[in-house]
Amino acid sequence: MQASPAGRARVRGNVAKAFKYGLKGITGFLEPAERELLRSLINDVISMLEPEEREGQDPLAALIGLDMEVAVPTDRAVKRLLPNVMKNDDGASLEFRQLTERSLRETKIGALRAAALDLDKDEIVLTADGARHWSMALNDVRLVLAERLDIQDEEDAEHVHLMQDWSQAEDVESYLALVYNFATWLQESLVQAMLQSLDTSR
Amino acid sequence: MTLSVALGPDTQEGTRTGTAESTDFLAAPDIPWNLVIWNDPVNLMSYVSYVFQSYFGYPESKANKLMMEVHKKGRSIVASGSKEQVERHAVAMHGFGLWATVEKASGGSGGNAGKSGGPGQGKGKRG
Numbered sequence: 550m551q552a553s554p555a556g557r558a559r560v561r562g563n564v565a566k567a568f569k570y571g572l573k574g575i576t577g578f579l580e581p582a583e584r585e586l587l588r589s590l591i592n593d594v595i596s597m598l599e600p601e602e603r604e605g606q607d608p609l610a611a612l613i614g615l616d617m618e619v620a621v622p623t624d625r626a627v628k629r630l631l632p633n634v635m636k637n638d639d640g641a642s643l644e645f646r647q648l649t650e651r652s653l654r655e656t657k658i659g660a661l662r663a664a665a666l667d668l669d670k671d672e673i674v675l676t677a678d679g680a681r682h683w684s685m686a687l688n689d690v691r692l693v694l695a696e697r698l699d700i701q702d703e704e705d706a707e708h709v710h711l712m713q714d715w716s717q718a719e720d721v722e723s724y725l726a727l728v729y730n731f732a733t734w735l736q737e738s739l740v741q742a743m744l745q746s747l748d749t750s751r
Numbered sequence: 752m753t754l755s756v757a758l759g760p761d762t763q764e765g766t767r768t769g770t771a772e773s774t775d776f777l778a779a780p781d782i783p784w785n786l787v788i789w790n791d792p793v794n795l796m797s798y799v800s801y802v803f804q805s806y807f808g809y810p811e812s813k814a815n816k817l818m819m820e821v822h823k824k825g826r827s828i829v830a831s832g833s834k835e836q837v838e839r840h841a842v843a844m845h846g847f848g849l850w851a852t853v854e855k856a857s858g859g860s861g862g863n864a865g866k867s868g869g870p871g872q873g874k875g876k877r878g
Binding site: 631635656681692701703706736740747 | 787790791792793794795796797798799800801804805811818821822838841842845846847848850851852853854
């Protein structure tokens with residue numbers, strides 16, 4: 550797991566907190582460039598999660614979330630988003646996928662779409678559900694970026710975390726690392742606000 | 752949609768109230784299935800603790816203890832119950848992006864999880 554990231558990770562200069570908890574609930578403010586970046590990341594993850602339409606698929610089965618032809622995802626990032634439910638039983642895991650994977654994809658896409666909609670406004674004001682959707686969406690974005698960056702252990706994660714200066718973005722990998730750190734910083738800021746709101750409601 | 756496992760406000764409420772109702776079930780010696788959360792280098796410690804608090808209704812101290820166990824030992828059993836219950840939790844955890852699996856409890860050495868029982872019992876959405 551990753552501990553709270555320290556320091557700046559904004560796309561440009563401004564180190565103010567992205568999200569905070571206050572009288573209006575959880576509010577966030579993002580620069581236009583940050584919103585643009587997030588929107589494209591979110592859309593990428595949505596496109597990875599959208600189930601492919603297959604010929605001859607039973608429409609009723611699809612409607613209730615069944616997918617008898619489902620297979621373990623070949624893309625590592627998609628597999629991380631939709632993992633096997635049993636460690637050492639591929640058969641049982643696949644059976645479980647047939648019953649649940651489609652609706653899990655829909656849950657994730659729903660959260661990602663909800664977050665993308667909020668990006669249309671300058672100030673983001675989140676309900677408890679909205680905040681949950683945002684945290685799930687940011688988490689999925691980070692999981693996908695982490696696979697692309699080949700973050701396999703905490704040492705890899707620390708290495709990526711060292712990349713903080715946008716003027717150093719020279720290649721795809723360093724750019725992805727900066728984007729990953731930005732998403733991490735944003736999620737941490739949101740989760741801290743969500744934890745505060747949990748404290749207050751207890 | 753009897754098979755829906757989507758997270759909704761009603762699921763959340765269900766887990767909260769379920770925790771209180773499940774005490775008699777906890778005393779059962781043979782709770783057969785565990786929900787396991789695995790460590791990964793990406794998920795934030797704060798987020799994992801938030802998920803344990805908000806979804807299972809665990810107090811902060813317990814959520815943090817389980818989170819640290821995942822972090823340090825590589826895995827932790829965070830809930831137990833019937834196969835159907837832990838499977839439902841697993842899908843919810845996958846929704847949050849946590850790496851969760853279910854496994855049959857082996858020989859009663861299940862560690863801490865027996866005490867926690869499975870929240871959300873009796874609120875199953877699957878028909």
